[in-house]
Amino acid sequence: MKWQKKTFLVLTVICTVSLLLHHGGHFTWNMEAFHSSYSHQSTGTKPKHTNIVFLKTHKTASTTMQNILFRFAERNNLTVALPVQACGHQFCYPRSFSSHFVHLHTLRPNLITNHMRFNKTALQRLMPNDTIYITILREPASMFESLFTYYSRHCMSFRRVPNGSLEAFLAEPLRYYRPEETESMYARNTLTFDLGGDKDHPLKDLSYVKNFVAEVEKVFSLVMISEYFDESLILLRHLLSWDLEDILYVKLNMRTESSKKRLSPGLPEKIRAWNSIDAYLYDYFNASFWVKLSELGLDSVAKEVQLLRQAQERLMRSCFGGKTPLPRAAAEIKNKDLRPWQPSDKVDIVGYDLPVNLSQEAQEHCLKYIMPEISYTRILLHSQSLRHRRNYQNRPPQKSHTLQQHIRTTLPRHSQVHRNPPAPSVVQSAASGTESRSTPKQSEGTTKLGL
Numbered sequence: 001m002k003w004q005k006k007t008f009l010v011l012t013v014i015c016t017v018s019l020l021l022h023h024g025g026h027f028t029w030n031m032e033a034f035h036s037s038y039s040h041q042s043t044g045t046k047p048k049h050t051n052i053v054f055l056k057t058h059k060t061a062s063t064t065m066q067n068i069l070f071r072f073a074e075r076n077n078l079t080v081a082l083p084v085q086a087c088g089h090q091f092c093y094p095r096s097f098s099s100h101f102v103h104l105h106t107l108r109p110n111l112i113t114n115h116m117r118f119n120k121t122a123l124q125r126l127m128p129n130d131t132i133y134i135t136i137l138r139e140p141a142s143m144f145e146s147l148f149t150y151y152s153r154h155c156m157s158f159r160r161v162p163n164g165s166l167e168a169f170l171a172e173p174l175r176y177y178r179p180e181e182t183e184s185m186y187a188r189n190t191l192t193f194d195l196g197g198d199k200d201h202p203l204k205d206l207s208y209v210k211n212f213v214a215e216v217e218k219v220f221s222l223v224m225i226s227e228y229f230d231e232s233l234i235l236l237r238h239l240l241s242w243d244l245e246d247i248l249y250v251k252l253n254m255r256t257e258s259s260k261k262r263l264s265p266g267l268p269e270k271i272r273a274w275n276s277i278d279a280y281l282y283d284y285f286n287a288s289f290w291v292k293l294s295e296l297g298l299d300s301v302a303k304e305v306q307l308l309r310q311a312q313e314r315l316m317r318s319c320f321g322g323k324t325p326l327p328r329a330a331a332e333i334k335n336k337d338l339r340p341w342q343p344s345d346k347v348d349i350v351g352y353d354l355p356v357n358l359s360q361e362a363q364e365h366c367l368k369y370i371m372p373e374i375s376y377t378r379i380l381l382h383s384q385s386l387r388h389r390r391n392y393q394n395r396p397p398q399k400s401h402t403l404q405q406h407i408r409t410t411l412p413r414h415s416q417v418h419r420n421p422p423a424p425s426v427v428q429s430a431a432s433g434t435e436s437r438s439t440p441k442q443s444e445g446t447t448k449l450g451l
């Protein structure tokens with residue numbers, strides 16, 4: 001009897017320790033178990049779509065979305081078009097996008113997502129024919145408050161305002177705003193500008209706005225809405241035949257509560273009047289967004305959102321040991337790659353750190369969820385450059401002039417396919433600016449989607 005009691009006790013201790021290790025903590029994170037818990041949430045047998053333009057608009061949760069796309073690209077060994085060094089981490093924004101801004105080691109891309117001013121013609125030449133275009137919009141009042149605070153030091157229209165007062169700016173915007181200044185796109189109709197439109201077009205010319213909206217609708221298969229980010233991801237998942245695992249995320253680029261201004265009564269209306277084209281755009285696509293959700297079935301969307309949030313919670317527990325990663329002031333973050341860019345000492349952008357004692361496997365996986373845009377762009381450029389060089393060196397000389405490259409547009413499910421490297425002839429001529437198929441010269445200052 002005594003012997004049986006002892007055995008029982010020993011077994012109980014072993015089970016408890018094992019349970020704690022597997023479920024209670026993030027210290028022994030099990031990649032296989034993690035993946036298998038999502039893999040059944042797929043959209044069926046359709047291959048995943050991989051050729052995507054995501055127009056990264058400003059202050060719309062676009063960094064969170066970009067991070068989703070970067071991770072998808074890495075997992076599936078895809079090529080992301082990235083900016084040349086001279087452009088910084090954006091495609092020479094606010095200039096209109098040109099393929100000359102694309103780093104030659106990232107040519108023949110599947111995806112493009114870094115900030116740019118949209119130019120349909122240039123993108124169509126750069127990207128495969130079956131590319132799907134996606135963008136995101138945010139409600140103009142909260143977006144403008146975010147822009148006003150974030151760019152208070154960088155945008156002259158905002159710097160001129162006494163005491164950085166949003167109320168003062170909106171009382172007499174034309175007193176502070178100069179349309180010709182380089183950073184003026186942050187101060188009026190930013191969404192319209194990012195989409196290649198004319199931010200200063202008079203609203204009384206309603207036909208311009210209607211045509212502009214119609215063009216956006218023609219090009220973009222999905223216009224996500226920031227306020228309904230999770231619902232937008234469900235639409236995205238269906239559009240691209242992605243799995244639930246592909247749309248998991250951590251919120252990035254958030255301001256701390258103390259960095260936000262409260263909008264006093266009447267201000268949202270003034271913001272909408274000042275940004276009237278953006279307001280029109282938002283209202284239109286917010287309405288069509290709900291039509292799309294209804295087509296999918298509101299109940300089924302709600303169920304999928306619930307599944308997404310449960311999966312997020314599991315991810316957060318596995319990676320960060322809590323409901324969300326612990327927000328940190330940038331200076332407190334030990335790993336410098338994880339410090340988000342701070343626009344000024346008056347605005348705090350939240351960043352995250354990884355918990356200590358995380359296993360190597362978990363570190364690699366979890367790190368990318370919280371990687372800020374600038375660091376991730378740099379890391380991705382580095383890894384893609386290495387791959388480019390490797391492929392270029394290993395390529396047999398007789399095959400080096402094949403221009404008819406196979407560009408993968410969809411992915412077989414649950415497999416890693418290695419993509420053909422870009423043909424050296426294309427890369428070399430693109431670098432010298434003479435390759436006419438994918439690197440045309442673009443005129444700037446385009447309106448109406450750069451047409």
Ligand SMILES: Nc1ncnc2c1ncn2[C@@H]1O[C@H](COP(=O)(O)OS(=O)(=O)O)[C@@H](OP(=O)(O)O)[C@H]1O
Binds near residue numbers: 227
């Ligand atoms: N998932 C999700 N859902 C809703 N909102 C979110 C999400 N992720 C980020 N955010 C908010 O988006 C704002 C940052 O936007 P961007 O990343 O597009 O900014 S940037 O232009 O790239 O600097 C920033 O808004 P503000 O905090 O109001 O500035 C973030 O809090």
